[in-house]
Amino acid sequence: MSSPNQYFVLIVPACAALLGIAMIYCWSRLRDHRYLLWIASGYISTAIPMGIHSLMPNEQLARWTLPLSAMYLYGVWALSHGVALRFGGRAHPRLAGAIVLVTLGLLFYFSQIDDDLWLRLQILNWGLALLVALPVKSILSGRSRTIPLATLLRASYLTALLYAFVRVFALATLIPHEMQPELTRSGLWLLMLATNMFISIWVALAILTSTAMSIVQTLDHERSRDPLTRLLNRRAFFEQVKKRLELYGHSGWAVMTCDLDHFKMVNDTWGHAAGDRALKEFGALLARTVRQDDLAARFGGEEFVLLIRSTSLHTAVLVAERLRNSVMNLHIPATAHTLTASFGVVQLNSNGDINQAIEQADRLLYEAKHAGRNKVVWKAS
Template sequence: MSSPNQYFVLIVPACAALLGIAMIYCWSRLRDHRYLLWIASGYIATAIPMGIHSLMPTELLARWTLPLSSMYLLGVWAMAQGVALRFGGRSHVGGACLIMATTLGLLFYFSRVDDQLWLRLLILNSGLALLVALPAKTILYGHAPTLPLRTLLRASYLIVLIYAFIRVAILATVIPHDGQLELTRSGFWLLMLATNMFISIWLALAILTSTAMSIVQTLDHERSRDPLTRLLNRRAFFEQVKKRLELYGHNGWAVLTCDLDHFKSLNDTWGHAAGDRALREFGALLARTVRQDDLAARFGGEEFVMLIRSTSLHTAVLVAERLRSSVMNLPIAATAHTLTASFGVVQLNSNGDINQAIEQADRLLYEAKHAGRNKVIWRAS
């Protein structure tokens, strides 16, 4: 006869299954986040045998060892795979297959040939711990520079890893070897379920919070970028300029404004698709040119602005000249148009205002246009 406590502990696998279903729903809305499907599969795959074990009398455990243990192993590997994917890596399939095959082989022997419950518990949990450890190098030491809350995720994974091996140590020392343990009615089982629930909820919250932060980061990135060239847009440029000047001061900066020459003629002659290709190529050139602290933005149409670290006006002019020369080598597919650009360069002084510097660089840019285009004209701010 099942006790009320057995039905009560079904709360734990039910919570795990619900967390898995929630992640599947999130994945259905966010198909780019494939790791959610792996982790959800892991939660559901472990919830099913956990629930069955909670209702199963001890005398039936040996008969159901292989199918239920297979679900535990597959579920834990799926969760490890999902967390590894979150960090840009993956769990080792070959290693996972070896661990699962070895674990199931030993479980078969100690359930069908020599029925030893305590050894089955030790073997299964050792296999689970090894599966959790498989992607440890990727997760703990891998590079994930754009991953929000990566420290929290790494800490959460480390907690799961340590718990998995502590559980093996506890089983090796606490579980009686005489086969008298009523596993599913024991305090140990209840404690293990409670711990599993706490860790499962913690890991799920860390994963979902990280996912939400990634979405916010992506939306903010899209809001800040010109959709065609992927450079900063005007609003984001001024936001970043403010941060740069507050952090480093006004000295050591130069403003470059640039405009593609005869762009209207390119559009009229070869079509807007050719114009878009020219803008993308030029935007890519600017993106390759900027360094870590530099900024490049498309202000609209064929107009671009850069803020670069420059100790002198001469250095900034050299950068503009290199860009001017490189523009003429940009390929524009299906056209015979040679692309050129005009530049205005201003060195920002210690009291300089960025808006005034851009206006002054614009005036120099128009001087370059009137002087025949494909030129760089400069002046100190």
């Protein structure tokens, strides 16, 4: 083998190992992204036998077939399992185990009993291709819609799957038995290594880019949410209102303000833990009640604001009444207090001034408080 070719066959496993190390580093900073560790394990576990296999003389391959093949098979399954986890699924470990056992059994026979390098290559590559195919169902599932760059990641992995089967048929049709001694020195072998390197780098970049975008989305989500109730905070509420009004226009909306009655008494009597529990339960009730186009936010303390998609003020008032009745059914452990809430509801006027509408709804809310609490007060804006 010429010196340039020797260097090249080492570049491919070295790249795979470096990709694995990069994944481990990312996982060390992002422990919640467990799939990164599996993918890292896959890259490193395939890099080791790839380097040994490319440099080892063919006459020694039979002796090392089983350990090298076991590392290949584990590495490919680990990578497949990691990708499946990224899409919220699994790479069928029991089925994978069966594929690995059958593959290793056949490899043992054709290395220790009936030495046949050509058949060993076919068997190993079929086993690898089947392992690559295991996460396809997870990749194509509807859950992938929430993953950033899901289309790119899906296309990258399916390209790797296609290549795995193309490699099987290329080895079966382009390498006759008489070429066995020269296999790892052939141009086809170098082409396969180059393709492996390109696809490995491409898939790794797709995974890392998707992960980075997930982190950005998570940070943006956390920045937009009230930490206790997980509803929108004040800033995010106004941002979303602007988008809603630009998308749907200013008509057909109602603004609702509400807060829990006697909330200070709950804090003073049963402690802040009970008060926080009351806010969380009320926030969860609002989240369950609002529809896709509606918005619910906590502005601070026990004050909440909603933007309701409503063709009439009457419809929005019915929503408020339903909420008012539901609040009284909320149970706060370790307290003997029945929660109630007061509401102010206005129709958003044609100019869409959300601040003016909130101020008017607040005035109605205070009217409800002064009228005895646990009431809904409304007025056309």
